[in-house]
Amino acid sequence: MNDLVSHAPPAFVKEGGNPYPELFRRDYASQSPAYAPIYKTSVLRSPRNALLSIDHSVSETTGPMFGQNELGMLDNDLILNYAKDGEAIGPRIIVHGYILDENGRGLPNTLVEFWQANAGGRYRHKNDTYLAPIDPNFGGCGRTLTDENGYYYFRTIRPGAYPWRNYVNSWRPAHIHFSLFGNAFAQRLITQMYFEGDPLIKVCPIIKTIPDEEAIQRLIAPLDLNASVPDDTMAYRFDMVLRGRRSTLFENRLEGN
Amino acid sequence: MSVKYLKETASQTAGPYVHIGLAPHQAGFDIFQNNFDNNMVSATTRGAQIIIEGRVFDGSGSLVRDALIEAWQANADGRYNHPGDRQETGSVDPNFRGWGRACTDFETGLYRFYTVKPGPVAGRAGKVQAPHISLWIVARGINMGLNTRIYFADEEKANEADPILRGIELKKRRDTLIAKPSHKDGKTIYTFDIVLQGDNETVFFDV
Numbered sequence: 001m002n003d004l005v006s007h008a009p010p011a012f013v014k015e016g017g018n019p020y021p022e023l024f025r026r027d028y029a030s031q032s033p034a035y036a037p038i039y040k041t042s043v044l045r046s047p048r049n050a051l052l053s054i055d056h057s058v059s060e061t062t063g064p065m066f067g068q069n070e071l072g073m074l075d076n077d078l079i080l081n082y083a084k085d086g087e088a089i090g091p092r093i094i095v096h097g098y099i100l101d102e103n104g105r106g107l108p109n110t111l112v113e114f115w116q117a118n119a120g121g122r123y124r125h126k127n128d129t130y131l132a133p134i135d136p137n138f139g140g141c142g143r144t145l146t147d148e149n150g151y152y153y154f155r156t157i158r159p160g161a162y163p164w165r166n167y168v169n170s171w172r173p174a175h176i177h178f179s180l181f182g183n184a185f186a187q188r189l190i191t192q193m194y195f196e197g198d199p200l201i202k203v204c205p206i207i208k209t210i211p212d213e214e215a216i217q218r219l220i221a222p223l224d225l226n227a228s229v230p231d232d233t234m235a236y237r238f239d240m241v242l243r244g245r246r247s248t249l250f251e252n253r254l255e256g257n
Numbered sequence: 258m259s260v261k262y263l264k265e266t267a268s269q270t271a272g273p274y275v276h277i278g279l280a281p282h283q284a285g286f287d288i289f290q291n292n293f294d295n296n297m298v299s300a301t302t303r304g305a306q307i308i309i310e311g312r313v314f315d316g317s318g319s320l321v322r323d324a325l326i327e328a329w330q331a332n333a334d335g336r337y338n339h340p341g342d343r344q345e346t347g348s349v350d351p352n353f354r355g356w357g358r359a360c361t362d363f364e365t366g367l368y369r370f371y372t373v374k375p376g377p378v379a380g381r382a383g384k385v386q387a388p389h390i391s392l393w394i395v396a397r398g399i400n401m402g403l404n405t406r407i408y409f410a411d412e413e414k415a416n417e418a419d420p421i422l423r424g425i426e427l428k429k430r431r432d433t434l435i436a437k438p439s440h441k442d443g444k445t446i447y448t449f450d451i452v453l454q455g456d457n458e459t460v461f462f463d464v
């Protein structure tokens with residue numbers, strides 16, 4: 001096996017003289033079905049009709065863009081971005097990686113948002129009533145833009161597991177929620193990152209809705225000692241992949257079509 | 258050996274606490290200097306300012322009070338604020354990104370966007386798409402964000418020619434994508450309810 005990934009040539013479909021940079025069709029074989037009874041809340045919140053497949057137009061192949069000037073200096077540092085009279089409590093970690101497309105290309109300047117429970121498994125949210133205490137110095141959210149190569153990183157504390165009412169005695173494995181934009185509205189994705197070695201991963205109903213074991217493995221971030229800061233912070237590596245395009249916007253421009 | 262591409266990361270539910278990350282004010286705290294919200298316009302945005310308003314229902318007819326909805330749309334000229342839009346008519350409005358984020362209210366279940374009415378947008382093969390707003394809906398219990406579109410009841414002619422609306426055979430289904438206008442305090446409000454499941458289930462797309 002080689003590590004090179006393929007990429008598709010520009011589309012042959014022309015619209016107004018331009019190659020049409022449509023996205024690859026979604027591969028539902030590695031995505032959870034909407035109706036997944038082991039995750040009970042999905043039962044009443046899943047459409048019963050088949051999704052209507054539509055061809056991509058400019059409405060799907062474009063999407064919102066964000067600038068560095070919209071973010072604050074500490075937006076990617078959850079240890080400090082809500083610190084009142086001390087730092088957030090918990091194991092200090094860095095989470096880092098690349099946002100790629102299915103062609104293996106990094107997606108530059110794209111907004112990455114993340115949120116999580118504190119080290120005790122409690123969320124700073126008016127609807128969370130778990131008995132573990134709020135950490136006065138931890139907000140639990142952040143955001144960053146990828147660099148020109150699609151690379152992102154942020155600093156936080158490792159979140160705790162928490163109970164939830166699916167079955168009696170259901171516990172979510174420690175996780176961080178991610179929201180990704182890419183550069184087209186049809187690439188919009190929300191997912192969760194888990195931590196290597198967590199025994200709760202195997203019994204989590206939300207993870208089990210994913211029908212593909214390899215897709216599950218890709219949600220589990222390995223410890224990355226090379227990126228850790230000695231005597232300070234451990235690192236976890238988490239790459240994410242958004243849908244690919246037949247060709248990038250920038251290539252189309254260079255072709256001068 | 259097969260051609261090798263990377264695979265799209267598996268989606269996971271946004272969960273009940275999605276507001277922490279994406280709308281911290283609704284979660285009950287203030288952390289970012291700049292917050293993304295449901296106001297998509299400024300005083301200088303070109304076009305007719307409108308309000309989109311509605312509720313989200315589950316398969317038992319209950320309100321979904323913890324949903325997060327994002328809107329993406331063209332400006333009044335039908336142009337998207339993105340380099341991938343290479344339509345030749347109209348122009349980009351620097352005062353309109355065309356994107357917003359709203360939450361259903363924890364009590365009333367209402368969501369609301371303050372925006373402008375989009376213009377018609379080029380479709381494929383020379384066809385024209387009626388004015389529309391793309392929506393993406395996430396919540397606890399939704400494993401992968403749901404995509405749909407808002408069309409406007411007062412664009413009857415354009416709607417009749419729209420390639421996507423034409424592709425929905427049942428009128429009852431087609432009508433789930435059409436927002437009806439009303440007027441209040443000099444403002445135009447389009448009502449767009451979203452039904453996740455059941456009799457009047459909204460048409461959702463595989464985009």
Ligand SMILES: [Fe+2]
Pocket residue numbers: 117172175177272274
């Ligand atoms: Fe969570």
